[in-house]
Amino acid sequence: MQGPSISPADRQRRLDAILERHGKARTELVQILREAQEPEGWIRPEAVTTIARALKLPRARVEGVAGFYGFLHVRPGGRYRLRFSDNITDRMAGSEALLARICELLWVERGRTSEDGLVSVDTTSCTGMCDQGPALLVNGWAIPRLNRERVEQIAELVRAGQPVAQWPRELFAVEDNIRRADILLGARLAPGEAIRAALARGSGSLRESASNERSWREAIEIAPQGPRAVLEELKLSNLRGRGGAGFTTGLKWEACAAAPATPRYVVCNADEGEPGTFKDRVLLASHADLVLDGMTVAAYAVGARHGYVYLRGEYRHLLAPLQATLDRRRRDGLLGASICDWPGFDFDITVHLGAGAYVCGEESALIESLEGKRGVPRNRPPYPVTSGYLKQPTVVNNVETFCAAALIAVRGGEWYRGVGTARSAGSKILSVCGDCARPGIYEYPFGTRVAQVLDDCGAESTQAVQVSGASGICIDATEFDRRIAFEDLPTAGAFMVFDETRDMFEVARNFVQFFAHESCGFCTPCRVGTTLVRKLMDKLAAGLGSPHDLAQIVDINRVLQSASHCGLGHTACNPVLDTMKRFRPAYEQRMVSLDFAPAFDLDGALARARAMTGRDDPGAHLAAMPWA
Amino acid sequence: MSAPAGGTFVLDGEEVTFVAGQTVMQAALAAGRYVPHLCYHPEFRPHGSCKVCTLKVDGRWVTSCTLPAAAGMRVESRGEEIDEMRRTLVQMLFVEGNHFCPSCEKSGDCRLQAVAYDVGMMTPRFDHFYPDRAVDASHPDILLDFNRCILCELCVRASSEVDGKGVFALSGRGITKHLVVNSESGRLADTDIAVTDKALEVCPVGVILRKRVGFAVPIGQRRYDREPAADQALRDAPRPPAGAAQGAEG
Numbered sequence: 078m079q080g081p082s083i084s085p086a087d088r089q090r091r092l093d094a095i096l097e098r099h100g101k102a103r104t105e106l107v108q109i110l111r112e113a114q115e116p117e118g119w120i121r122p123e124a125v126t127t128i129a130r131a132l133k134l135p136r137a138r139v140e141g142v143a144g145f146y147g148f149l150h151v152r153p154g155g156r157y158r159l160r161f162s163d164n165i166t167d168r169m170a171g172s173e174a175l176l177a178r179i180c181e182l183l184w185v186e187r188g189r190t191s192e193d194g195l196v197s198v199d200t201t202s203c204t205g206m207c208d209q210g211p212a213l214l215v216n217g218w219a220i221p222r223l224n225r226e227r228v229e230q231i232a233e234l235v236r237a238g239q240p241v242a243q244w245p246r247e248l249f250a251v252e253d254n255i256r257r258a259d260i261l262l263g264a265r266l267a268p269g270e271a272i273r274a275a276l277a278r279g280s281g282s283l284r285e286s287a288s289n290e291r292s293w294r295e296a297i298e299i300a301p302q303g304p305r306a307v308l309e310e311l312k313l314s315n316l317r318g319r320g321g322a323g324f325t326t327g328l329k330w331e332a333c334a335a336a337p338a339t340p341r342y343v344v345c346n347a348d349e350g351e352p353g354t355f356k357d358r359v360l361l362a363s364h365a366d367l368v369l370d371g372m373t374v375a376a377y378a379v380g381a382r383h384g385y386v387y388l389r390g391e392y393r394h395l396l397a398p399l400q401a402t403l404d405r406r407r408r409d410g411l412l413g414a415s416i417c418d419w420p421g422f423d424f425d426i427t428v429h430l431g432a433g434a435y436v437c438g439e440e441s442a443l444i445e446s447l448e449g450k451r452g453v454p455r456n457r458p459p460y461p462v463t464s465g466y467l468k469q470p471t472v473v474n475n476v477e478t479f480c481a482a483a484l485i486a487v488r489g490g491e492w493y494r495g496v497g498t499a500r501s502a503g504s505k506i507l508s509v510c511g512d513c514a515r516p517g518i519y520e521y522p523f524g525t526r527v528a529q530v531l532d533d534c535g536a537e538s539t540q541a542v543q544v545s546g547a548s549g550i551c552i553d554a555t556e557f558d559r560r561i562a563f564e565d566l567p568t569a570g571a572f573m574v575f576d577e578t579r580d581m582f583e584v585a586r587n588f589v590q591f592f593a594h595e596s597c598g599f600c601t602p603c604r605v606g607t608t609l610v611r612k613l614m615d616k617l618a619a620g621l622g623s624p625h626d627l628a629q630i631v632d633i634n635r636v637l638q639s640a641s642h643c644g645l646g647h648t649a650c651n652p653v654l655d656t657m658k659r660f661r662p663a664y665e666q667r668m669v670s671l672d673f674a675p676a677f678d679l680d681g682a683l684a685r686a687r688a689m690t691g692r693d694d695p696g697a698h699l700a701a702m703p704w705a
Numbered sequence: 706m707s708a709p710a711g712g713t714f715v716l717d718g719e720e721v722t723f724v725a726g727q728t729v730m731q732a733a734l735a736a737g738r739y740v741p742h743l744c745y746h747p748e749f750r751p752h753g754s755c756k757v758c759t760l761k762v763d764g765r766w767v768t769s770c771t772l773p774a775a776a777g778m779r780v781e782s783r784g785e786e787i788d789e790m791r792r793t794l795v796q797m798l799f800v801e802g803n804h805f806c807p808s809c810e811k812s813g814d815c816r817l818q819a820v821a822y823d824v825g826m827m828t829p830r831f832d833h834f835y836p837d838r839a840v841d842a843s844h845p846d847i848l849l850d851f852n853r854c855i856l857c858e859l860c861v862r863a864s865s866e867v868d869g870k871g872v873f874a875l876s877g878r879g880i881t882k883h884l885v886v887n888s889e890s891g892r893l894a895d896t897d898i899a900v901t902d903k904a905l906e907v908c909p910v911g912v913i914l915r916k917r918v919g920f921a922v923p924i925g926q927r928r929y930d931r932e933p934a935a936d937q938a939l940r941d942a943p944r945p946p947a948g949a950a951q952g953a954e955g
Contacts, residue, residue, distance in 0.1 A: 122889045135871025137887035144876030144885070434878070451875070456753050456771045598856070598882035601756050605797035608880040609831055629831075636793050639766035640756040676832050 083116055091116060092124055096131045103132050104467070106449030110143050111390075111432055118158060118216065119150040145451040145597075147201060147433030148217060148390045155190045155197035157235045160214045164203035164352045165587040166510050166573060172211035175228050176200070182232035196235050202435055202591055203352035204391040207510035207573070208254050208517045216241050217393045220248050249394060253359045254517030257533060259504045260496055261480055262364070262520045264487075269411045271370035271483035275377055276419055278310060278486065279303040307378040308334060311482060313490030315502035320346055320438070320475030321545065321569035322644075326482060329472060332462040334379040336470035343375045343384035343424075344466065344473045346443055350389055350435035351546035352591055353571030356506040357476040359518050361388070361395050364480060365402045369426060371479025373416065374486045375472055376424040384426040385466070387443050390433045399428050435595035439643050440473040441465075442597065453599045454643040477506055477570070497523030501562040509534045511543075511574035519572075521561060528557040530572060538577045541659070546571035547588035548648035551581075551655035581656045582663040586614045588652035596645060603646030606637045610650060616676045617667045623674040627657065627664065712776030717783045723774040724945045730758050730769040733782070734942035739935040740782055741791055741820050743798075744857035745770040746907060747943050749866065752858055757794050757820065760787060791824045800831045801880065803838070803852035804910075810919035811911030813927030817855055819934035838883070843894035847905065848914045854884055859907040867903040872896045884912070 083091075095112045099105035109128055114120050120143055129136040143149045161167065161176045176198065180187055183196050190197040206212035209221040215231070218241060227248065234244050255262060279302060312327030333341055345368065349357040360368055372384050388395060403426055406412040416422045429447055431437055437446045441455035444466050465471025474482075481503055485493045494502040501523035507530060510516040514535025521530070531539055543551050544561075545568035552559060552566070559565050575584060593611040598604040610633055613626045634650035641647050657664055668674075680699040687697050711724040716738055723732035728751055730740050744755040753771035760769050760782040769782070781787065798817060806812050841849040856875065861884075864872040872893075876885045888895035898904065905913050924930070928937075 126889050135865070135874060135887050136889065137871060137874035137876075137885050140885050141874040141876040145878050147878075456751075456768075458773075593879065596879040598877070598879040600754050601794050601797050604856075604880055604882065605801045608801075608834070609797070612832065632793070636790055636797075639790060640759045640768075640794065642753065642756070642768075 088116070088121075088124070089127075092127055096128065101131045102449075103134060104447065104449045106132060106134075106139065106142055107146070107149075107432055107446060108429065108449075110139075110146075110149050111430060114149060117153075118156060119153045122151070125151060142449065142451055145434065146390075146431075149432050153190070153194065155185075155195055156238075157196040157241070158214075158216055159196065159198045159231070159235075160201035160204075161199070162202075162204035162206060162210060162212045162214075163200035163587075163591075164207055164210070165584050166207040166353060167203070167211040168587065169511065169579070170211045172223070175211055175223050175225070178225065179228050179232055182229065183235060195238075201391075201433065202350065202595060203354075205349055205355040205358050205389070206251065207353050207355055207508065209252055210510070214391065215244075217390065218249060219251060219391065219394055221251055251358070251362070251394065253363050255359065255363075256509075256515055256517040257519040257521065259520040259522060260493075261367075261477075261484055261504055261506065262518070264367070264484055266367060266370070266483065266487060268366035268406065269370065269409065269417065271367070271486040272373050272377070272411060272417055275307045275374045275486040276417055276422070279306045279377070304334065304378045304380065307374060307486065310490040311378070311485055314481075314485045314493040315490075316478070316481050316485060316493065317501070317563060318475055319477035319481065319505070319569065321351070321548075321567070323563050323567055326474065326478055329462055329474070330375060330378050333470045333472045336463045338463075338468075338470055339380070340383065340469055341379050341381040342466045342469055342471040343372050343379065343381045344440075344443070344447065344471055345372055345384065345386045345476055345479055346438065346440065346473055347392070347476050348387050348389045348431050348435075348438040348443055349392075349476070350438045350595075351548065351569055351571055352588065353508060353510060353543065353546045353573040354569060355508045355510075356518055356570045358392055358395070360476050360480060360506075361386075361392070361399060365399060366406070367480045367483050368476055369402065369406060369412075369479075370486075371474075371481070371483035372426060373411065373424055374482055375474070375479065377422060379470070379472055381472070382423050382425075384424065385447055386426060386428045387437070387447060388428055388430050389437075390431040393430065396428060396430055403428070434597075435591075436597045436643070436645055439645065442643070443473065444471065451597075453597050456642075475569075498560075498562050498564070500564045505561055505568065506570055507561070507568070507572045508570050509572045509574070512536060512539065512576035512579070513574045523562045524560050526558055526560055527552065527566070530561070531557060531574065534574070536574045536576070539574055540577045540579060541575045541581055541584075541656075543571065543573040543575070543584070543652075544568050546573075547591050547652055548644065549651070551584075551652060551659065553659045580663060581660040582617070582667065585652040585656040586618060589614050589649070592645065592649040596649070600640070600642035600646065602636050602640040603642065603649065606633045606641075606646065607649050609633055610653065612676070614653065617664065619678075620667055620669060621674050621676060621678060622664075622668045623672055624668065625672065625674075630654075630657075710776075712774075714774060714776065714778035714780055716780045721780075727774050727945075728770055729760070729762065729767070729772045729774050729778070729780060731942070732774045733769070733780075734939060735944045737939055738782070739939055740769055741823055741935075742770060742938070743816060743820055743855060743909060744859065746859055747941055749859065749862050749907075752862070755794070755798070755855065755857060757791050757824075759790055759794070788824060792826050793830070795821050795824055795826050796828075796830045798855050799826075799829050800833045801836070802854060803833075803835065809853065809911050810914065811853070813924050813930045814922075815853075815911060815929070816909035816934060817853075819929040822929075823934050834880075841886070841893045843892040844898065845894070846900050846916050847893060847898060848916050849884075849886070849893055850912055850914065851884060853911045855910055856882055856884075857909060859909065860884070860904040860913055863903040863907045864898075868899075870897055870902070870904075872898045872902070872904060 129139040185191040206221040211223040212221040316326040317323040414423045434452045437443045437452040439454045442452040446452040461471045507519045593607040596603045596607045637646045721736045742758040744752045751770040753768045758769045838851040860873045
């Protein structure tokens with residue numbers, strides 16, 4: 078945690094220890110930078126040079142990696158960095174007023190560092206605490222459920238210079254808020270149960286712990302052997318990826334297993350950055366064994382010896398508990414050599430902490446980041462299943478997908494596909510937040526209607542629901558009969574509720590700001606296009622809009638859809654297009670002209686001249702001019 | 706992986722022959738068919754970031770400089786829809802930086818300017834961003850004017866792959882993405898760059914400039930004044946040796 082000043086010799090010792098611990102490996106660069114930053118909240122220029130030398134990389138490359146991630150800094154900020162989560166749900170819960178309040182209390186401007194270097198206050202993209210927002214991060218540690226008292230308490234602690242490690246623990250308490258459990262959250266499997274079931278399935282022997290899988294027993298006669306059996310079971314289940322894209326998991330694993338190169342890797346995508354999503358946080362906090370069981374089953378199926386959990390930086394608080402769980406599993410023979418006493422089944426897992434980059438949720442960008450690089454999506458093909466981590470065959474799956482796979486290993490594919498709809502097997506965990514009485518985690522079989530979810534979470538006078546986050550789809554009250562399913566409303570889990578009092582234009586504008594902030598900047602259309610759309614939305618918000626601006630957004634969207642390098646650009650305009658279609662008046666009321674209006678406000682530009690000359694008479698305003 | 710044989714695909718109604726390992730754009734250029742591009746350079750591995758070479762293959766939008774050519778593809782690279790797309794991308798590159806052609810010493814030698822003419826760009830269309838970017842004049846012989854950077858990474862690639870130095874890298878993200886140089890001070894003078902480096906030669910715009918030679922060649926007699934970008938790209942395109950039907954390296 079951040080203490081006062083540290084001597085240069087001390088700094089050097091710490092840095093050397095970090096470099097040693099990571100074996101001076103280039104793949105560890107993001108981890109090294111993150112740890113090097115911890116004592117002082119930024120990475121000094123000489124530290125960048127030392128790291129570059131140790132890793133035998135050009136210094137500029139190391140600086141470039143540090144510069145990519147929102148939570149890494151090569152310039153000093155406050156000793157306390159407060160970052161308010163800036164999702165629309167945080168704003169709806171009053172985050173902007175609380176941010177203003179703490180700035181007032183601490184005598185600091187938003188986006189700046191206080192004169193004494195004590196504190197800086199800014200916003201950050203959704204931190205995944207939407208069911209208990211508004212939330213902030215202090216030096217990377219999450220504090221949910223902000224209110225006036227908490228903000229005053231935080232300001233007091235900052236002013237007192239109290240190290241964050243000594244702040245009251247209850248400030249950092251994060252709740253699970255599981256409101257509805259179904260097959261997955263209600264499974265209550267013992268740690269390792271899924272691995273043992275997978276091994277039993279592969280060996281063709283009956284399990285002692287068999288419970289209710291008649292179909293599995295019947296199939297045993299003709300069952301294939303070894304990992305093949307697990308792959309077949311997974312294919313039979315029709316499980317599709319839970320991260321959003323919905324690729325069939327069994328086919329992904331099979332392709333990886335069939336790739337000739339070794340070693341192969343299993344990666345768990347816990348970079349849950351989609352605004353409004355927080356289910357993976359809960360799974361990792363309270364069902365970590367199920368996630369790790371799923372990864373281990375995957376390792377068995379594809380023949381991997383090493384796995385990674387890519388944990389988003391915002392979930393820093395989960396790192397130590399996860400590592401403790403990994404240690405326990407090693408002691409219990411569920412990780413390491415000869416897992417479950419199965420000779421030759423060796424597998425271990427490392428947790429890699431992200432550093433504030435939404436785009437790293439894209440699997441190839443995630444792999445780049447795991448390799449210690451800037452999180453820029455790769456050109457595809459080749460796909461990760463043949464050329465992923467270190468160009469080796471790699472399975473990348475969402476946290477929830479691994480949980481479902483573990484469940485399938487125990488209960489069987491036939492059973493699993495019996496839940497949900499014909500084309501969407503199993504259950505889906507939703508992160509419900511926004512205007513409802515009971516925000517939190519809801520697990521439903523696929524095929525559940527939106528209206529049902531709204532009912533269960535206590536939503537009233539609902540105007541719209543944003544399904545699957547900023548990159549998802551916005552639906553209005555006429556569509557609440559639609560179903561959560563790949564064939565109707567596919568979702569990565571976010572479910573944000575907006576009641577009739579909400580301005581849907583501002584919802585869309587928040588998402589547009591998010592995409593502009595999170596674009597990796599690799600390709601022209603996304604780098605420039607997302608900022609162009611943000612500026613056009615700001616122009617509309619300022620009351621200077623015209624239909625021409627809406628037409629521009631439609632045109633820019635076409636370019637983003639067709640020419641962007643990855644899904645971020647493809648979906649960046651969705652929130653605007655969806656709300657424009659369904660909530661047109663929210664846009665029209667902001668237009669000053671039915672034709673065209675310039676973004677430049679001539680009279681507004683004169684304000685400075687008026688201030689300097691001390692004039693405010695009619696003659697100093699354009700409107701008073703005879704030609705105006 | 707076994708190298709697939711070459712073959713032919715159809716580009717705007719005409720058959721184009723390719724050898725295995727060529728991308729759609731490489732095959733098109735080698736066959737004398739121009740596809741506008743900025744971040745692609747025949748001497749470097751395709752990058753795929755500027756997206757100006759975007760076209761349609763079998764009805765789907767793709768980046769032609771990175772997509773491996775395959776037999777039987779139906780490639781469309783002409784038409785108002787595609788032209789408009791490319792024009793918009795070039796306009797985006799103009800408004801995100803500070804490009805003032807009339808006062809730029811690279812005018813006439815600038816690829817961005819040449820490609821803008823090429824795709825028929827008449828206005829910037831969008832409001833300029835007017836970013837605040839400092840120049841670096843610290844080096845005695847080389848000037849860096851970041852105002853004109855289009856982030857093609859050619860200097861990054863050239864410095865690392867050809868010069869073996871790593872003088873340039875990218876930092877930042879999104880619209881704040883920018884070039885950095887390899888020194889603790891952040892100044893070019895403190896790097897090991899030399900005027901003979903490939904990194905200087907490949908800059909398509911006016912970022913990396915040799916000092917004191919800016920106007921040695923008068924405007925009107927410069928690279929793209931003499932010959933349009935399209936003709937030069939076709940002339941410079943690597944062509945497989947005659948008779949090479951397959952087995953070329955990727």
